[in-house]
Amino acid sequence: MSTKPTPKRPWSLRRKLLLGGLIALIVLALALGLGLGLTLGGSDDNDNDSPTLTPLPSPNTTLTWTPKVGDSWQIVLSHPPAISSTPSTTPNVTIFDVDLFDTPKATIDSLHALGRKVICYFSAGSYEEWRTDAQDFKPDDLGKELDGWPGEKWVRLGSQNLRGIMKRRIEMAREKGCDGVDPDNVDGYQNDNGLSLTANDSIAFMQYLSSVTRPLNMSMGLKNAGSIISAVLPLVDFSVNEQCIQYNECSKFAAFIDAGKPVFHIEYPAGDGDLQQSVESNGFSEDTRKKFCNGEGSKGFSTVLKKMSLDGWVEYCDGRVEVTGIDSGTGGHGKPRKVR
Numbered sequence: 001m002s003t004k005p006t007p008k009r010p011w012s013l014r015r016k017l018l019l020g021g022l023i024a025l026i027v028l029a030l031a032l033g034l035g036l037g038l039t040l041g042g043s044d045d046n047d048n049d050s051p052t053l054t055p056l057p058s059p060n061t062t063l064t065w066t067p068k069v070g071d072s073w074q075i076v077l078s079h080p081p082a083i084s085s086t087p088s089t090t091p092n093v094t095i096f097d098v099d100l101f102d103t104p105k106a107t108i109d110s111l112h113a114l115g116r117k118v119i120c121y122f123s124a125g126s127y128e129e130w131r132t133d134a135q136d137f138k139p140d141d142l143g144k145e146l147d148g149w150p151g152e153k154w155v156r157l158g159s160q161n162l163r164g165i166m167k168r169r170i171e172m173a174r175e176k177g178c179d180g181v182d183p184d185n186v187d188g189y190q191n192d193n194g195l196s197l198t199a200n201d202s203i204a205f206m207q208y209l210s211s212v213t214r215p216l217n218m219s220m221g222l223k224n225a226g227s228i229i230s231a232v233l234p235l236v237d238f239s240v241n242e243q244c245i246q247y248n249e250c251s252k253f254a255a256f257i258d259a260g261k262p263v264f265h266i267e268y269p270a271g272d273g274d275l276q277q278s279v280e281s282n283g284f285s286e287d288t289r290k291k292f293c294n295g296e297g298s299k300g301f302s303t304v305l306k307k308m309s310l311d312g313w314v315e316y317c318d319g320r321v322e323v324t325g326i327d328s329g330t331g332g333h334g335k336p337r338k339v340r
Contacts (some may be wrong), residue, residue, distance in 0.1 A: 056207055058234040059214050065117060065179050066219045066237040069262045069300055071095055074324055075240075077121055078311040082325035083110040091314065091322035097121055097182055097240070097264070100169065101131060105176045107327075112177065119221070120178035122169050124209060125185030125202075127153045136165050144194030146185075154185075154193035157205040170212045180219035182240050183209055187225040203231045210235040221264070226252035239263040244298065251297030265301040267292040272308040283315040293317035 075097035100120040129151040143154035188197040213220045219237035244250040256263045305315040312324035
């Protein structure tokens with residue numbers, strides 16, 4: 001006796017709608033998860049050695065001022081420079097790089113009155129607990145503490161809250177009259193940051209900073225971050241590099257010179273120690289100057305020899321030692337940020 005197969009029950013409209021809704025929810029959740037991962041910066045594999053190095057398009061805005069290859073400069077971050085009523089500055093240079101938060105607008109105005117240009121330093125890629133806007137950072141924005149810098153932490157570069165904070169800092173620079181900005185710590189991908197930051201996160205972040213800075217008619221630099229130069233070179237107007245002689249990486253930064261953009265180069269021959277009195281007065285030996293001023297790949301760089309404290313003391317490659325007076329009653333939080 002043959003058995004007739006039981007016919008399959010047709011799916012009701014309700015079951016079809018329920019299944020379709022479930023599939024749609026799964027797809028939406030996957031899409032949101034992927035998008036959130038990209039927005040918050042970083043993949044879990046932390047593939048920092050293979051960034052996308054396709055050059056980003058050049059901005060189509062023309063700035064009133066950009067620095068030139070060979071421009072002379074001084075960087076003072078320990079305190080604001082004290083500008084006297086004399087008809088010049090010490091040293092007699094084209095550009096001063098100063099701390100954005102600590103330097104009053106009146107000091108920047110005084111430098112402009114003496115014919116100087118002013119680049120304003122701030123940390124774009126880290127949280128600093130002593131800054132006046134520190135309360136604006138959210139816990140989810142923060143990663144690990146920077147090695148050797150208590151109270152300072154890496155930040156999630158894709159965070160919209162973080163980007164809003166940096167937008168306000170750049171607007172502060174415009175309000176104070178800065179001619180350019182020096183955003184530091186954009187190389188978190190090279191460090192143990194706790195956020196799985198990648199080189200591509202830094203590239204996207206630099207693109208964002210450029211989109212805010214250029215419409216405000218200020219130039220912008222790239223601080224260190226040698227492995228992303230080929231991607232962001234069209235976006236930036238200069239490099240601020242620390243210790244490329246010491247770490248044998250100046251050839252990376254020579255791409256700026258080739259593009260007609262300056263490299264403002266700092267070396268710290270004494271490390272993080274104090275200078276000997278003879279060096280404080282007379283500068284480093286000729287052999288030391290040759291080592292740090294004529295290293296491979298550094299031709300055309302605007303080199304200064306500094307203390308790690310980045311106070312007013314500076315030596316130039318011709319052996320001149322100059323000391324910029326500082327306003328010790330103001331500020332005092334700026335400091336070098338090279339992390340290795």
